[in-house]
Amino acid sequence: MTEPAAPVEPTPRIFWVGLALGTLPMAWGLWLYLEAAPDLRRRLDLAKWLVGLDLAHDLVLAPLVVGLGYAVTRVVPPRARAAVQAALIATGMVLLVGWLPLVGSSETDNPTIQPLDYGPSIATVVAVIWVTVLLVTFLRARR
Amino acid sequence: MSGVRLRSSLRDERTAAVLGLSLAVSFTICFATGVISHLVQDPGGWFSWPARPAGLYRFMQGLHVTTGLVSVPLLLTKLWVVFPKLFEWPPVRSVGHALERLAILPLVGGSLLLLFTGVANINIYRPWAFSFRAGHYAAAWIVMGALIVHIGAKWAISGDALRRPQPSAAPTEGGLGRRGFLAAAFGSAGLVGFLTAGQTFSPLARVVVLAPRRPDIGPQGFPVNRTAASVDLEDVDVDAYRLVVDGPGATRPLSLTYADLEAMPQHTATLPIACVEGWSTSQRWTGVRVRDLLAEAGAADGAEAVVHALHESERLRTSPVSADHAGDADTLVALRVNDEVLAADHGFPARLIGPNRPGVHQTKWVGRIEVLA
Numbered sequence: 265m266t267e268p269a270a271p272v273e274p275t276p277r278i279f280w281v282g283l284a285l286g287t288l289p290m291a292w293g294l295w296l297y298l299e300a301a302p303d304l305r306r307r308l309d310l311a312k313w314l315v316g317l318d319l320a321h322d323l324v325l326a327p328l329v330v331g332l333g334y335a336v337t338r339v340v341p342p343r344a345r346a347a348v349q350a351a352l353i354a355t356g357m358v359l360l361v362g363w364l365p366l367v368g369s370s371e372t373d374n375p376t377i378q379p380l381d382y383g384p385s386i387a388t389v390v391a392v393i394w395v396t397v398l399l400v401t402f403l404r405a406r407r
Numbered sequence: 408m409s410g411v412r413l414r415s416s417l418r419d420e421r422t423a424a425v426l427g428l429s430l431a432v433s434f435t436i437c438f439a440t441g442v443i444s445h446l447v448q449d450p451g452g453w454f455s456w457p458a459r460p461a462g463l464y465r466f467m468q469g470l471h472v473t474t475g476l477v478s479v480p481l482l483l484t485k486l487w488v489v490f491p492k493l494f495e496w497p498p499v500r501s502v503g504h505a506l507e508r509l510a511i512l513p514l515v516g517g518s519l520l521l522l523f524t525g526v527a528n529i530n531i532y533r534p535w536a537f538s539f540r541a542g543h544y545a546a547a548w549i550v551m552g553a554l555i556v557h558i559g560a561k562w563a564i565s566g567d568a569l570r571r572p573q574p575s576a577a578p579t580e581g582g583l584g585r586r587g588f589l590a591a592a593f594g595s596a597g598l599v600g601f602l603t604a605g606q607t608f609s610p611l612a613r614v615v616v617l618a619p620r621r622p623d624i625g626p627q628g629f630p631v632n633r634t635a636a637s638v639d640l641e642d643v644d645v646d647a648y649r650l651v652v653d654g655p656g657a658t659r660p661l662s663l664t665y666a667d668l669e670a671m672p673q674h675t676a677t678l679p680i681a682c683v684e685g686w687s688t689s690q691r692w693t694g695v696r697v698r699d700l701l702a703e704a705g706a707a708d709g710a711e712a713v714v715h716a717l718h719e720s721e722r723l724r725t726s727p728v729s730a731d732h733a734g735d736a737d738t739l740v741a742l743r744v745n746d747e748v749l750a751a752d753h754g755f756p757a758r759l760i761g762p763n764r765p766g767v768h769q770t771k772w773v774g775r776i777e778v779l780a
Contacts, residue, residue, distance in 0.1 A: 275503025282559015283506060286552040290513060293548025300541035309536040310520075314546070317523055318516035325483075326490050342581025349583045350591040357480040357595040361526065361603070362617040369532035370619065372637070376630035377531050378619045385616035389602065 329356075347401035354393045362386045417588045418488050420568035425589055426485040427565060431554065433478045434518070438551050440471035444683060445544050447765055450727055458735040461762030462689075465681035468765070469607030472685025475525045476603045476618070480595035482518055484588075507560040514553035517546045529684040530619045606686040620686035626750040629680070629688040632766060635751035638718035640772050648756050649774070650700075650740065654712070656778035658705030665756050668742060671695045676737035682766035692760045694741035697733050697776070706778045709734065714759050717774040726759065726768040728776075737762050740773055 301307045332352065340348045359366075366386055370377040446454045447464065456464075499505045521543060528539050535542070583591065605615030605622070612622050620630050635641045645665050653660035674696050681687035701710055712728040732738050738761035742749065749755040754771025761769070 275501060275507075276563055278562045279503055279507065279556075279559045282556050282562070283510075286510070286555030286557075286559070288552065289548045289555065290552030293545045293550075293552065296548060297541060297545030300545065301537060306537045310542045310545070313524075313535055313537075313542075314513070314516040314520045317519035318512065321486060321515070321519055322490075322493060326486070329487060330490075337580060337582065345581040346583045346587050350587060350594070353480075353484070353588075353591040354595045354598060357483070357599055358602070358617065360483075361476060361479055361599050364527060364530035364532055365617065365619050369527070369530045371531050371533065372634075374531075374631065374634050374637070376620065376625035379621060379624045379630075380616065382616060389598075389616060393598075 343405065344398075344401065347397045351394050351397040354397075355390050358386065358389055358393070362389075417583065417585055418491060419573065419585070420564055421573045422585050422588065423485065423488045424561075424565035424568040426481055426488060426592060427561065428569070429593075430478065430481050430485055431558065433474050433481060434550065434554060436474045437471055437478065437521075438547055440467045440474075441544070441547055444468055444471060444765065445540075448683070448767060450729065455729060455731070456763070458729075458732045458738065458762050458764075461737065462679055462681075463763050464765050465607065465679040465687045468681055468683060468685055469604070469687060472525070472529060473600055473604045473607070475522060477596045477600045479522050479526070480592055480599060482522060484592035484595075486515065503560075507556070510553045510556040510560075513549050514557050517550035517553060520546050521550060607681075609688070618685070620682075620684075622686060622688035626752045627744055627747060629690060630686060631752045632682055632684070633723065633771070635755075635772075638716075638720050638772070640718055641751050643717065643751070643756055643772065645756055650757060651775045652700050652704040652778065653775070654777035655780040656706045656710045656712075657701075659703070661700070661704045663700075665742075668695055668740065668757065672699065673742075674736070674739060676739060676760075676762075678737060678760055678762055680760075680766050680769055681764075687766075691745050692739055692741040693743040693746070694739040694757065694760070696736060697728065697738045697740060697759070697761070698736070700740065700776060701733060701778060704776075704778060711779045713777045713779065714770045714773055715775040715777060716770050717772040723767055723770070726764075726770045728759070728761070732761050732764065735762055740776075 297310060298307060301310070333349070336345060336348055336352070362382065365378045365380070365382045368378055368382075444464070444467065447456045450456055495508075499508065524535070524539060524543050524546075527533065528543070533539060599617060601611065602614055602616050603618035605611030605613065606618040606620040607622070609622055615621055622629060625631055648665050650663045650668060651661065652663070672695070673693050675691060675693045677689055677691045679687050679689045697712070701712065706712075709730040710733060711730050712733055714726050714728055716724050718724065728738070739759070740757050741754075741760045742757055744753060749758060754773070757773045758771040759769055759773055
């Protein structure tokens with residue numbers, strides 16, 4: 265980045281208070297886990313998922329969203345840009361949360377888990393998002 | 408690095424502070440309800456869980472899961488706002504700053520872990536090797552600790568940003584301004600809540616398209632977590648069936664046939680089944696009061712019991728019944744639901760059902776009540 269580095273400020277005292285208070289639950293959580301996980305493989309597995317999800321966000325999801333945002337500024341005309349951005353945010357969240365029901369992730373043969381035909385329902389939700397957002401934009405533009 | 412894009416006017420302190428504050432609230436709700444649910448499932452020691460109010464566990468667990476789902480948009484939009492800070496230069500300015508940044512790893516990684524494992528678990532998708540319960544619970548403590556560190560680090564800057572209204576970030580080239588971005592973030596959170604809360608909040612059952620359960624779909628009109636087929640109890644021979652009430656606290660042990668149970672005084676109660684995975688449903692149950700069975704077996708007032716299922720599967724074979732629950736007039740060994748004989752999936756011939764119990768403790772296919780001394 266091009267800006268000059270921020271001047272070094274003294275760390276506020278409340279940071280050290282938070283650090284002291286926060287370390288206790290963190291240590292407790294770690295201890296609970298080491299107690300509960302019987303072997304090294306499972307112990308490491310939690311760390312693997314914690315770091316892995318962090319990396320998946322930082323290296324995959326976030327750059328993807330940055331790229332998508334860039335594409336929107338290039339492709340979408342300014343007067344529709346806010347609407348498209350809002351609709352993309354809502355659509356992304358709906359798809360993320362609805363992904364597992366959509367693909368039928370359940371590992372059991374219990375028919376009461378994910379009992380619906382999620383494709384059409386989620387498509388309807390996405391359609392409603394886009395219609396709503398575009399309608400709001402249109403009405404605002406007229407006012 | 409596409410520095411131009413990353414310097415969006417939305418990525419400011421105030422947007423980060425508003426989303427951060429809302430996450431602090433949602434995570435605290437999730438944490439409190441989660442810890443209580445964890446303790447309820449492993450009672451004993453200093454913690455005891457009352458039988459009343461009947462719907463408390465249902466409310467808390469519905470709140471836990473819905474709040475967790477709603478946190479997904481809040482967390483991801485928050486991470487989008489602060490993403491450029493990951494590339495902050497110089498990376499470390501002081502010891503305090505180094506520690507502050509170090510605590511971001513358990514905070515962000517742990518938060519993603521909690522929301523991912525939570526959402527996957529309710530969808531019965533468990534691609535990890537650790538125990539969900541142990542991992543989710545430990546991660547919750549780690550995240551709450553890291554959150555406290557983070558709040559300490561951001562206290563001054565966020566407080567400033569929230570108190571002093573900053574000029575609304577000008578929308579860049581027609582894009583969302585701060586207000587619009589926050590509206591999209593909170594709108595998405597609200598939408599996710601609206602489309603999932605129906606698995607526990609029945610007025611919204613018809614629109615529950617992002618959550619894996621609908622409270623009105625299943626045998627006899629409501630879901631199950633465990634099918635009879637999964638424990639080989641699809642065809643229990645009702646003539647051979649016995650409900651045994653014994654144990655060190657039973658001075659007159661009983662062995663009751665299904666007909667014996669039907670002949671005892673029947674009591675009807677409307678009670679929820681509330682699964683730890685966040686779905687719940689209220690039904691009308693009819694059966695024999697547990698306290699009548701205990702009295703018949705010569706148990707002392709205030710006796711505790713352990714209920715055993717007919718199957719041998721290690722998971723969820725027994726559940727503890729505290730004195731408070733055993734003594735409650737609505738804690739039943741139910742034979743019927745909504746005036747029909749229980750379906751195999753709902754625990755035929757007999758199941759335990761009582762007020763304010765987590766679903767895993769509403770043992771199905773009950774074969775034995777062990778009265779403790």
